Amino acid sequence: MRSPLSQARGLRSAGAGSAHWWTQRVTAVALVPLAIWFLASLLALGRGKHIDFVVWLQSPLNTILMVSFVIALFWHMALGLQVIVEDYVHTRPLKILASVAIHTGCALLVVTGLVSIARTIA
Amino acid sequence: MKDDNAPLSPALQIYRPQLTSVLSFMHRLTGIALSLGSLLLIAWLVAGSMGSPAYDMLLGFLRSGTGVLLLFGWTFTLFYHLCNGIRHLCWDAGYGFELKTIYASGWAVVSASLGLTVATWLIGLYALAGGA
Numbered sequence: 001m002r003s004p005l006s007q008a009r010g011l012r013s014a015g016a017g018s019a020h021w022w023t024q025r026v027t028a029v030a031l032v033p034l035a036i037w038f039l040a041s042l043l044a045l046g047r048g049k050h051i052d053f054v055v056w057l058q059s060p061l062n063t064i065l066m067v068s069f070v071i072a073l074f075w076h077m078a079l080g081l082q083v084i085v086e087d088y089v090h091t092r093p094l095k096i097l098a099s100v101a102i103h104t105g106c107a108l109l110v111v112t113g114l115v116s117i118a119r120t121i122a
Numbered sequence: 123m124k125d126d127n128a129p130l131s132p133a134l135q136i137y138r139p140q141l142t143s144v145l146s147f148m149h150r151l152t153g154i155a156l157s158l159g160s161l162l163l164i165a166w167l168v169a170g171s172m173g174s175p176a177y178d179m180l181l182g183f184l185r186s187g188t189g190v191l192l193l194f195g196w197t198f199t200l201f202y203h204l205c206n207g208i209r210h211l212c213w214d215a216g217y218g219f220e221l222k223t224i225y226a227s228g229w230a231v232v233s234a235s236l237g238l239t240v241a242t243w244l245i246g247l248y249a250l251a252g253g254a
Binding site: 025028029031032035036039043044046047049050051053054057070073074077080081084109112113115116117119120 | 245
């Protein structure tokens, strides 16, 4: 016999489900203006040379927005790909392995992006 | 093999496609495509940090026929995921669940992403032609 309270508690998310859900939405909202800014920047840089890219990225506002874009993008991407894996992969070891691989890969891509930005503006 | 009682997605073989289901499926598909596209973003940043030769090589590829096709596909994919993502956020906030509204917002997403893609490329081609 379980008490009503313990039964109700048992109905909650078993892991970090609600944090996952919220983070996916928050990064989505952040990516709306960031993606539009990024696209507009590409339109402006498309015809430029390497020096134009460096000068553009060195502007503090562009540095901040680019770093934010890279972080928000790969965070959102890891969460989204994880949901797809969880929906279609039904064996637990494979599901966990794929999830870890997705998050590790995205983390490496973020680090690569941020290091490249730092080296460009240095 | 299934090892828990988690709900499963509807089986595609027995599911009649409708605008709503097709758009929902496309949201995931574009999400996966954009994930692949994000590798290009990192390649661009890395090439930029390496210097002029690497940067010119990447831009040379992006301006080739294959590159332009990739970028065009990427633009539509991005706009679709962006517009339909906003539709999803409205649902998350509790708005737009009536069947009529769902279909109207669905068609709005399709036309907005097509229109924005064409508009972006017109601006891009105009800039490339030296007009801006």
